Amino acid sequence: MTRRGSWEVHELNGRLLVRRNAQPAPLSEVPLLPIGAFRTAVLDAVADDECRVTSFFAREVDRRIELVAVLADDLAGELGFVRTRLDEDRFDSITPDCPQVHLFEREIAEQYGVEPAGHPWLKPLRFHRSWRPGHSLFPETAPGVTDFLRVEGDEVHEVAVGPVHAGVIEPGHFRFQCHGEHVFHLETALGYQHRGIERVLIGGPTKKTIHYLETAAGDTTIGHALAYAQAVEALAGTRVPARAQALRGIALELERLANHVGDLGALSGDVAYLPTAAFCGRIRGEYLELTAELCGSRFGRGFVRPGGVQFDVPADRVGTLVERLQTATRDAANAVELLWMTPSVEERFENTGVVGADVCAEVGMVGVAARACGHSIDVRHDFPFGIYRFVHIPVMTAHYGDVNSRAFVRWLEAQRSAAFVEAQLQTLPVTPVRADMALRLPADAIVASLTEGWRGEICHVAITDADGRLARYKITDPSFHNWFGVALALRNGQISDFPLCNKSFNLSYCGHDL
Amino acid sequence: MLKALLVRAHQGHRTIRYPDAPPPALPVHFRGAPRIDPARCPDGCRDCAQACPTDAITLAGGGMTLDLGRCIFCPECKTACPEGAITFTADYRLAARTRADLRVLAGRERKLADALEKKLRRLFGRSLKLRVVSAGDCNGCASDVNVLNTIGWDIGRFGIQYVASPRHADGLIVMGPVTENMRLALKKTYDAVPQPKLVIAVGACAISGGIYAGHFEQHDGAGSILPVDLFIPGCPPHPLTILDGFLRLLGRIEGGGREIGG
Numbered sequence: 001m002t003r004r005g006s007w008e009v010h011e012l013n014g015r016l017l018v019r020r021n022a023q024p025a026p027l028s029e030v031p032l033l034p035i036g037a038f039r040t041a042v043l044d045a046v047a048d049d050e051c052r053v054t055s056f057f058a059r060e061v062d063r064r065i066e067l068v069a070v071l072a073d074d075l076a077g078e079l080g081f082v083r084t085r086l087d088e089d090r091f092d093s094i095t096p097d098c099p100q101v102h103l104f105e106r107e108i109a110e111q112y113g114v115e116p117a118g119h120p121w122l123k124p125l126r127f128h129r130s131w132r133p134g135h136s137l138f139p140e141t142a143p144g145v146t147d148f149l150r151v152e153g154d155e156v157h158e159v160a161v162g163p164v165h166a167g168v169i170e171p172g173h174f175r176f177q178c179h180g181e182h183v184f185h186l187e188t189a190l191g192y193q194h195r196g197i198e199r200v201l202i203g204g205p206t207k208k209t210i211h212y213l214e215t216a217a218g219d220t221t222i223g224h225a226l227a228y229a230q231a232v233e234a235l236a237g238t239r240v241p242a243r244a245q246a247l248r249g250i251a252l253e254l255e256r257l258a259n260h261v262g263d264l265g266a267l268s269g270d271v272a273y274l275p276t277a278a279f280c281g282r283i284r285g286e287y288l289e290l291t292a293e294l295c296g297s298r299f300g301r302g303f304v305r306p307g308g309v310q311f312d313v314p315a316d317r318v319g320t321l322v323e324r325l326q327t328a329t330r331d332a333a334n335a336v337e338l339l340w341m342t343p344s345v346e347e348r349f350e351n352t353g354v355v356g357a358d359v360c361a362e363v364g365m366v367g368v369a370a371r372a373c374g375h376s377i378d379v380r381h382d383f384p385f386g387i388y389r390f391v392h393i394p395v396m397t398a399h400y401g402d403v404n405s406r407a408f409v410r411w412l413e414a415q416r417s418a419a420f421v422e423a424q425l426q427t428l429p430v431t432p433v434r435a436d437m438a439l440r441l442p443a444d445a446i447v448a449s450l451t452e453g454w455r456g457e458i459c460h461v462a463i464t465d466a467d468g469r470l471a472r473y474k475i476t477d478p479s480f481h482n483w484f485g486v487a488l489a490l491r492n493g494q495i496s497d498f499p500l501c502n503k504s505f506n507l508s509y510c511g512h513d514l
Numbered sequence: 515m516l517k518a519l520l521v522r523a524h525q526g527h528r529t530i531r532y533p534d535a536p537p538p539a540l541p542v543h544f545r546g547a548p549r550i551d552p553a554r555c556p557d558g559c560r561d562c563a564q565a566c567p568t569d570a571i572t573l574a575g576g577g578m579t580l581d582l583g584r585c586i587f588c589p590e591c592k593t594a595c596p597e598g599a600i601t602f603t604a605d606y607r608l609a610a611r612t613r614a615d616l617r618v619l620a621g622r623e624r625k626l627a628d629a630l631e632k633k634l635r636r637l638f639g640r641s642l643k644l645r646v647v648s649a650g651d652c653n654g655c656a657s658d659v660n661v662l663n664t665i666g667w668d669i670g671r672f673g674i675q676y677v678a679s680p681r682h683a684d685g686l687i688v689m690g691p692v693t694e695n696m697r698l699a700l701k702k703t704y705d706a707v708p709q710p711k712l713v714i715a716v717g718a719c720a721i722s723g724g725i726y727a728g729h730f731e732q733h734d735g736a737g738s739i740l741p742v743d744l745f746i747p748g749c750p751p752h753p754l755t756i757l758d759g760f761l762r763l764l765g766r767i768e769g770g771g772r773e774i775g776g
Contacts, residue, residue, distance in 0.1 A: 127695055128731060143695035163699045166678035168646045168660040170653055171696055192695045193650050196731035208567045211586060211725045218652025218750070275518055279525045281664035285753075288661075289541060296543030296602075299654050301749060302588050310593070311543055334524050341517060510652050513695075 015041040016071065016080035021383035022234040024447040027463060030068070030081040035091050038067065038084035045071045045080060046098050049361050052377075054079070054459045055448065056104035058112045059472040060132065065089065065114050068474075070448045070461055074382040079448050086114065089135060093119040100364025103480060111198075113137045123147060126191035126513050131199060144173040144189045151177035151184045159495060163192045170509035178495055186490040186498075188483055193513035201473040205232065205439045213460075214301055217477050217511030219259060222251045222291075223453030224475070225304035227460040230385060231449035232306045235462060238437040240386070242429035244308030249387035250424050251291060251300050251309075253417035256454040258287035260410040260417075261332050263506050267407050268339060270500045271348040279335035286328035293321060308434030318425050325425075329418040336411050349404035353489035353501035356401060365485045367456015367478045368413070369505055371397045372405035379452035393420055403504040441468040453478060455507065477511030529668045533767055537606070537754050544752070545587040545602035550620045552578045554599040565594035568718065568725055582608060582616040583721040586749035609746045609759030613737065616721070616745055627744055629765030634710060638684055639764050641673040644714070645683035645707065649700050650690030650732055654750035655717035659687060661753050662760075674760055680704075685712030685743070688736035691719040691726040697733060704740055714744040714763075716756060721745050 015037065017030045033041060045051040054072040058065050064085050071080040084091075093116035095102040105116040106125040113135030116122065127143040130136040144163065156179050163171035171192040177185040197212050213228040214221045226248055233240055240248075265280025288298035295303035295311045303309050313321065339345050355365070360373040370377055378395040380388040396412035398405035441464045449460045456478030465471035482505055489501045530538050540546075555578065562578075563571040570584035571591060580591075580600070592600050609627040610616050618624060629635060648656050662669040663676060677683050680703045692700060704713070715736040718724035723734035736742055746759040761767040 142698065163696065164647055164680075164703050168648075168656055168663075168676055170648045170651070170656060171699065192693060192699070193648075193690070194693055194695055194731055195650050195691065195726050196729045199731075200729065207565060207590070208725055211567045211588065215652040215654065215725060215749075218654030219657060221654075275522060278665050279521070281661070282528050282666040285661055285664065285666055292541035292544065294543075296541055296545045297587070297749075298658065298752065299750065301586070301654075302545075317542070331525065334521055338518060338521055508653065509648075510650070 016045065016082050018078050018080055019448070020078060021379070021385050022230045022447060022449045024234045024445050025081070027444045027446045030083050030446060033082060033084050035084050035086065038069070038082060039092065039094055041082045042069050042071065042094060043097055046100070051080065052364050053098070053100050053104065054450070054457065055461050055474055055476050056101050056108075057461070057472070057474040058108045058114060059463065060112065061085070065112055067091070067108070068461070068463070070459065072383070072450075074377045077383050079383070081446065081448070089113060090115040090117050092117055095119050099362050100481075103484070109137050124191070126194045128191070128194050128196070143191050146189065148175045148187050148189070149177070149185055153179070155179055156184070172509050174498070176490075176495055176498075181494045181496060183490045183493050183495050186487045188487055190483070190509060190512050193510040195510070195514065197514045198473060198475060201470055204470045204473070205441075210305065216475055216514055217479070217508040218299060219508065220255065220453045220455065220458070220477070220511065222248070222255045222300040222304060223451050223458050225300070226252060226386070227449045227451045227458045229304050229306045230451065231447050231460050231462045232439060232441060233437065234447045234449065235441045235445055235464065236437055236439070238307055238435050240308050241431040241433060241435055243312070243431040244433045245386045246424050246428055247294070247309050247313065247433060248304060249391070250421050251294055251303055252451070253421045254287055254291045254294075255300060256417045257414050257421070258284050258291070259454040259506075260414040261287060261336070263410055263503065264336050264339065264407060266503050266506070267349070267403070267500065268345065270503050271345055273339070273342060273345045276335050276338050280332065283328055283332045283335065286324065286331070290321060290324060290328070293317070305434065306439060307437035308432070310434070312433045313425070313428065318428070322422055322425050325418060325422055329415075332414065339407065346404065348500065349407055350400070350402060352403045352497050353493060353504060354400065354402045355485055355489050359488055360401065360485065363484050363488070364481050366481045367452070368406060368409050369482050369485050370456065371395065372409045373401040374399045379450045379457050383450050385451060387424070391420065391424070393417070403500055406504040443468045455479060456482065475514060477508055477514070479507035479511045482507055483512060528666055529671070530666060532754070532757075533761060540604050540606060540752070540754070544604055544606070545589055547582075547603050547605040547608060547624065548580050548585070548618060549601050549603050550578050550580055550618060551599050552576065552620045554597040556597065559596070561594040561596065562591035562600055565590040568722070568727065578620060580618040581722070582610075582618055582747040583613060583745060584718060584724065584727070585747060586718050586724060588749075606752055606754045607758050608748060608751065608755050609744055609762055611744060613721070613745065616747060627759060627762040629768070630763055635765050637710070638712070642760075642764065643675050643677045643682055643684045644687050645680045645685070645703060646676050646687045646689070647700055647703050648689050649696035649720075649736070650693035650726070651717065651719060652690075655689035655720070658750045658753050659689065659716055659756060662757055667753055667757060669757065669760065672761065672764070672766065680706035681708070683707050683711075685714065686740070687714045687716055688720045688740065689716050691723040691732040691734060692736055692739060693732045694730070697739060701739060712743045713740045714746065714759070715742045716746045717751060718747060718749045721747060724749060
């Protein structure tokens with residue numbers, strides 16, 4: 001796929017407001033278009049794969065529904081904002097012309113009771129009640145009780161899995177349409193983890209806000225806390241000290257290392273190759289303990305705070321940290337390299353769960369799963385933030401879109417992350433680690449803040465009201481973009497490949513359900 | 515094959531010796547059991563209670579109570595306190611048998627989890643099969659419950675095993691605040707476990723709802739719908755805290771942390 005072009009055309013037409021990552025704007029500068037022009041603006045931007053829809057959500061303004069779209073131009077490193085206000089509780093669905101918004105539209109329908117008319121598969125997304133009392137589009141049902149696509153035929157059968165799974169894993173429901181082992185179709189029904197985070201963020205920030213973000217997807221504490229900190233810092237005009245920027249980068253890459261190495265072990269376990277599974281299970285813990293050395297928590301809780309970080313690394317501890325990192329990474333290389341030289345592993349990894357590059361772009365996949373399809377997209381590179389504006393990490397891709405590619409990209413990235421952490425630890429700038437900042441935000445402003453979590457692109461969009469409180473805070477975890485990819489990876493595969501395919505994406509349930 | 519053997523030799527034997535030997539070193543900033551010293555509190559100061567995101571601190575009549583079941587060890591109270599009246603020690607032992615035992619009062623010794631009564635100990639003491647249910651957890655607790663299965667911790671050596679079906683289980687580990695959308699599934703899973711059965715609540719969410727307490731999308735923890743036998747505080751608890759809780763429940767550790775019996 002080629003991504004080309006710039007924003008020139010859109011800018012000339014005045015249809016989109018263009019901003020960089022974490023660059024705020026007065027809300028009034030975001031063009032407010034009639035629904036028809038809004039639709040065209042979004043469709044034109046995503047035409048020819050020029051842009052992706054990174055966020056698309058609704059909010060209530062004076063009893064009317066406003067739709068806001070944020071489009072990402074990866075080549076130009078620019079974000080485009082556009083919005084519209086609806087006169088009635090329905091609008092013509094954009095999904096038929098732009099499949100990547102299908103879940104965003106289901107989300108809007110569920111949260112605000114607004115119908116995207118003509119949506120090809122309109123049903124609840126998380127099974128919660130509407131945020132606007134009296135404006136519900138769906139009847140109240142138990143979670144997972146909905147119409148599933150059914151394949152009819154004498155020997156076709158349906159397999160239902162979850163919400164409670166056999167392993168230690170978050171809940172979700174999977175519905176397979178099978179013919180023997182052959183999978184025609186998989187549909188995922190999530191929402192079991194829904195805790196109401198976005199609903200309660202409205203009116204903030206409060207003393208609880210950072211903790212909601214730290215646990216939005218708890219294995220991505222740093223990724224989400226960083227996106228939030230970046231958003232409010234941008235709005236408040238706070239400059240984060242250089243040392244804090246470096247330490248945040250170190251924490252983000254340690255999070256990536258722990259999860260990537262853990263996933264490689266788990267993938268190995270799923271094909272019953274136990275040596276790497278056993279070794280990586282332990283080595284993952286070494287990286288988590290390194291994060292704990294930064295802040296006391298293996299998951300980075302309490303580390304990132306608006307204005308900087310809450311803990312410093314004293315100079316006399318750098319040596320030990322580097323040594324432990326080197327040992328863990330040497331052990332990881334030793335364990336992981338076994339995968340690529342073991343034919344029984346490669347035989348199971350290769351050509352399993354293939355997602356084509358075109359499909360990947362069409363459904364708007366991000367992160368490791370997209371890079372495994374050859375898409376060179378990475379927020380650290382395309383929309384550089386914090387330390388990544390000064391230190392560049394090469395974007396790692398593979399080209400077959402199968403389990404093997406997703407595994408291999410993880411390993412390539414883990415190695416780059418380890419090198420980055422080591423280099424940063426040894427060259428920590430000498431500055432304070434936190435800037436004083438009051439959480440007083442400007443009125444009527446908007447900002448989109450992107451980070452590259454270990455799964456992929458995290459996008460937070462903050463909009464403030466006339467009093468500088470959060471009028472809307474939209475969180476998009478990479479899992480939200482990628483869950484549909486899991487379903488597509490299973491098409492025409494074997495049902496016994498499901499655990500392996502699912503693990504090769506390793507998406508967040510709570511990050512999707514929030 | 516030869517390569518695999520060489521790798522095996524390189525990786526070595528990595529299971530911790532605990533509880534036969536001292537536990538592994540904890541990180542510098544590790545936040546275990548809090549120590550509170552109300553003598554240092556200036557009159558009328560409520561900074562800690564106001565800073566606490568989960569309202570875990572109660573100040574009344576000159577006394578201070580910190581509810582470990584709500585605490586997420588963040589440590590905003592410590593940061594907010596001008597006098598250093600709250601500190602977090604490296605004491606990783608946090609598990610308790612009752613909700614009341616999780617309330618830390620100045621000057622009162624914490625009551626750590628007691629072992630199961632004799633009959634249950636005879637049943638589960640050397641073989642405890644647990645079904646793990648995530649009911650709105652953020653994958654923090656799930657990750658560190660799971661890590662006990664790795665070769666570094668190897669809970670299999672205590673006869674503890676996570677099993678795939680509630681029908682094979684002696685009890686449940688519940689994580690998360692129990693979302694409304696998981697309430698039925700959790701109840702059904704519990705009902706499918708044969709009697710007698712145990713429930714272990716891991717993490718602030720499963721004990722009290724944690725940061726999510728009060729949201730109508732959840733139920734303020736496992737205790738609201740199931741009888742809980744063991745509470746393991748933390749956000750998430752360190753694997754050592756979870757292991758300590760399991761071993762205390764089975765009577766393998768008492769008092770200061772030495773293994774007794776076998």
